[in-house]
Amino acid sequence: MRCTTLLALLTGVMLYLVMGALVFRTLEAPDESLAYTNLIATKHSFLVNKSCVTELDFHKLVKGVVSAVEAGLDVNSLPANFTSRWDLASAFFFCGTIITTIGFGNLSPRTCYGQLFCVCYALVGIPMFGILLAGVGDHMGTVLRRAVAKIETLFLKRKVRPTTVRVISAVLSILIGCLIFLAVPTVVFQKMEDWSFLESLYFVVITLTTVGFGDYVPGGGREGMFFKPLVWLWIVFGMAYFASILTMIGNWLRVLSKRTRAEMEELRAHATDWTQNIQNMSMDFRIPNPLEFNDPFLLQRRRWKRSERRRIRRGAQGTLAHWVRGGSENGHLPNRWAGLSISMSQLEAQSSLERAVAAKSRQRVIAAESETVPRVGTGLRVDPVVVRHVEGRSFPHRMARSFSLPVAHSTSELDSPGAALQGGSVSGSESPFDSRSDVSSASSSCLALHRFQPCRTVSSMEEGGAAGITTAPEEKLILAEKYRSVANNSHKHPPAPCLLPRSSPIPHFVIPSRNPILLPSPPLHSASSASCQLLDFFGENLAYIDESSDTLSDRAQPAASEERRRRPRKPKRRSMRRQLSHRLSPMQVRRPSCDMQPPSNPPTPPPDSSLSDRPPSENHTDSAPTL
Amino acid sequence: MHSAGRSWLLLTGFILFYIIYLLFGALVFSSVERPQEDQLRTEMKALKEEFLNQSCVNAASLEHFLVKVLTANKYGVSVLKNTSMPSNWDLASSMFFANTLVTTVGYGHTTPLSDTGKAFSIIYALIGVPFTMLVLTACVQRLMYPLVLAPVGLLQRSGMEPRPATVVHFMLLLILVVLCFFLAPAAVFSTLEVSWSLLDGLYFCFISLCTIGLGDFVPGTQPGQKYRPLYQVSVMIYLFVGLMMMYLLLRTFHKMADLHGLTTFLQLPRCEDDLDEDREPIVEDHH
Numbered sequence: 001m002r003c004t005t006l007l008a009l010l011t012g013v014m015l016y017l018v019m020g021a022l023v024f025r026t027l028e029a030p031d032e033s034l035a036y037t038n039l040i041a042t043k044h045s046f047l048v049n050k051s052c053v054t055e056l057d058f059h060k061l062v063k064g065v066v067s068a069v070e071a072g073l074d075v076n077s078l079p080a081n082f083t084s085r086w087d088l089a090s091a092f093f094f095c096g097t098i099i100t101t102i103g104f105g106n107l108s109p110r111t112c113y114g115q116l117f118c119v120c121y122a123l124v125g126i127p128m129f130g131i132l133l134a135g136v137g138d139h140m141g142t143v144l145r146r147a148v149a150k151i152e153t154l155f156l157k158r159k160v161r162p163t164t165v166r167v168i169s170a171v172l173s174i175l176i177g178c179l180i181f182l183a184v185p186t187v188v189f190q191k192m193e194d195w196s197f198l199e200s201l202y203f204v205v206i207t208l209t210t211v212g213f214g215d216y217v218p219g220g221g222r223e224g225m226f227f228k229p230l231v232w233l234w235i236v237f238g239m240a241y242f243a244s245i246l247t248m249i250g251n252w253l254r255v256l257s258k259r260t261r262a263e264m265e266e267l268r269a270h271a272t273d274w275t276q277n278i279q280n281m282s283m284d285f286r287i288p289n290p291l292e293f294n295d296p297f298l299l300q301r302r303r304w305k306r307s308e309r310r311r312i313r314r315g316a317q318g319t320l321a322h323w324v325r326g327g328s329e330n331g332h333l334p335n336r337w338a339g340l341s342i343s344m345s346q347l348e349a350q351s352s353l354e355r356a357v358a359a360k361s362r363q364r365v366i367a368a369e370s371e372t373v374p375r376v377g378t379g380l381r382v383d384p385v386v387v388r389h390v391e392g393r394s395f396p397h398r399m400a401r402s403f404s405l406p407v408a409h410s411t412s413e414l415d416s417p418g419a420a421l422q423g424g425s426v427s428g429s430e431s432p433f434d435s436r437s438d439v440s441s442a443s444s445s446c447l448a449l450h451r452f453q454p455c456r457t458v459s460s461m462e463e464g465g466a467a468g469i470t471t472a473p474e475e476k477l478i479l480a481e482k483y484r485s486v487a488n489n490s491h492k493h494p495p496a497p498c499l500l501p502r503s504s505p506i507p508h509f510v511i512p513s514r515n516p517i518l519l520p521s522p523p524l525h526s527a528s529s530a531s532c533q534l535l536d537f538f539g540e541n542l543a544y545i546d547e548s549s550d551t552l553s554d555r556a557q558p559a560a561s562e563e564r565r566r567r568p569r570k571p572k573r574r575s576m577r578r579q580l581s582h583r584l585s586p587m588q589v590r591r592p593s594c595d596m597q598p599p600s601n602p603p604t605p606p607p608d609s610s611l612s613d614r615p616p617s618e619n620h621t622d623s624a625p626t627l
Numbered sequence: 628m629h630s631a632g633r634s635w636l637l638l639t640g641f642i643l644f645y646i647i648y649l650l651f652g653a654l655v656f657s658s659v660e661r662p663q664e665d666q667l668r669t670e671m672k673a674l675k676e677e678f679l680n681q682s683c684v685n686a687a688s689l690e691h692f693l694v695k696v697l698t699a700n701k702y703g704v705s706v707l708k709n710t711s712m713p714s715n716w717d718l719a720s721s722m723f724f725a726n727t728l729v730t731t732v733g734y735g736h737t738t739p740l741s742d743t744g745k746a747f748s749i750i751y752a753l754i755g756v757p758f759t760m761l762v763l764t765a766c767v768q769r770l771m772y773p774l775v776l777a778p779v780g781l782l783q784r785s786g787m788e789p790r791p792a793t794v795v796h797f798m799l800l801l802i803l804v805v806l807c808f809f810l811a812p813a814a815v816f817s818t819l820e821v822s823w824s825l826l827d828g829l830y831f832c833f834i835s836l837c838t839i840g841l842g843d844f845v846p847g848t849q850p851g852q853k854y855r856p857l858y859q860v861s862v863m864i865y866l867f868v869g870l871m872m873m874y875l876l877l878r879t880f881h882k883m884a885d886l887h888g889l890t891t892f893l894q895l896p897r898c899e900d901d902l903d904e905d906r907e908p909i910v911e912d913h914h
Contacts, residue, residue, distance in 0.1 A: 009762045020725035027744040029716040039699045052683040064674045086661045091653035103839030115830045202745040211733030
């Protein structure tokens, strides 16, 4: 996380504390002074009425009583028969409060040895409880997820939109959890302990967040033998649930901060890009200027437009792009996001093609991609991997490629739910994607969590300095979503990482957990094969186009050319191929086609084919168009 | 299926062991604390009888009076003379309270009395606890590099194998944290607080930094404490930094367990925080 973000967070917490202090002071000080005056009046009346009691005696008595209370005695009722507060059940409960770090404090060790033992006991017990909580949260999360998935399938059968279904499932899981762990215990405590509803709720929240003031403690003694163990059971499960809720809230806050930052950067970059667009649009009617071959902005923009073109030709995401283009009145941010994600998938298609061409082995491609996933995850140390798999590129280009690799996979997955969002208007692509969209929508509240988790990865990438990463949040979002969905499908790991944060030892702190790295590889493996084939197929057809010409020009999608990332990327090698032959056919470009056929009229190769280093291989592969 | 069965088995094993551990603790506490309690009770009884004998107060009115005194005392309002104790809810104390609420330590030495206060505490905690966790985690992330990754790398470069290097580093870090955040503050507390011994200070530091927060020892609540606001604010800062160090220790341990395969063996989540940092993993050239 950035230094500035950290400082901002710290200041935020300080301000939050000060605000809370002010509010508490305003709320509590009047009551306190009232209690004080009452007490003084009581004391005064007592001393006046009972004139044989001197003030000295009185203070002696009160001091003794107070010290006894501090020692843990309940002086309200001193029955003749001595019933210790340290009987086995209460001691058991006390140990439970120690280990869960709730620490009510109504009972605490007074002796030297008791305190020493307490310290050692907690040192061992708290980590152990953390592990237990991890396991419990795990299984609980699985059960909850399955239940919610069943309900989701019910909804899906009625043709409800997947986003609505996801929202419903998240809300539902929260409600179910709240009902079981908050509402029911509140009512139970209200009945059993004669507390008011607010006091009961206050106790439940303070206990489950392990704050544990101790002003309200269950177990007044009237309930029977099984009450305390039941309370303990409820505490364990409720803590697991609460941990997941708190993690979710924390992740929302984190995502909020990231999204805001990402969108700010997008806005900023978009503004620059628009100026560039306007300039380039005026160039449509001019002869290509050889001096522009080395203009990095221009080159990059054209690269993205090629990707746009490829996207249209692929057709599978045509509807999505169409929706994106037409559906957003703003035209900037969503377009930017959709266009970039899809164009990144195009990049991935091309790079996958390159790898297939180079290696002639699909397995290696998939392995490479799955391997790059954790590598990308480890930040910008992608050079060795990228060098291994993508040969002969300039470094920034390589870097961008490696970023697009795992991401694009996810975007291809995204497109399926996104297409499903369109009411399944994506024809042809539905068969391989349907199962995945079903799966991806069969998510639980943890989905939201996982959706937001990898956003944290973005911050580090941003720190790495690559400019083109701010859109990675969305892609990582989708990445996590896809992983989640496929993980659900494959049941390889029944993780509830949303509950795991609470599970870590000692202070139950939120490991802003993320999907285990082990997780993505196998699902990616299975998921990528189908999409790989599709991408490779189109890559074969389109990479030729990409490498050989630069026909589809600005007029194609001026609104959709929103990319300004990857500026440091200077694809010098491609500069020579930059033929500004704006032989645009808007028809062919704007076809919001749902079909997945190869372009019926591919753009003509550049007149000077020697300038491109790819056409020989492209022609070779293009000679075998399938379908 | 085998792994699912195994995970259920592990879970049941954990639960059983946990129950046994609790029972064992209950036994020990019971046997250690009960005699003390007995003694205190007899003392109290004697005191009360003595008071009743030599005065005209009858038992009922004494009970009634004591109930009121104790209720007030529970909320920190003392009836003893010479208690010019400042309010429990001035700004610094309120901030201290908010801090205990938000870090989930929760001493309980002052608790909200009014209904509005309780309702506000609920909402405040629900938002503030994850917020604090977020901040603490972020700080720990920043600290990981200079305190964990760099030294481990240093150790590795000086020729050690990865696994022993992490263990050695963890031990060193543990000793450092214990020295700086347990022993030193305990000494400071035992000098600043009139009735605390060194063990009391140590006990307080441990109970606070584990966020248990029993509340039997709370600094800055003695009457006549000098510079009380400053004292409470510095205790707050100590708590925050101490919590951070505990989290750091925890994360280091988790990574170490990852490295040694312990987490996979117990089928626990791995410490996958490498995803979100552009840093090297704790051990170089691990895979």
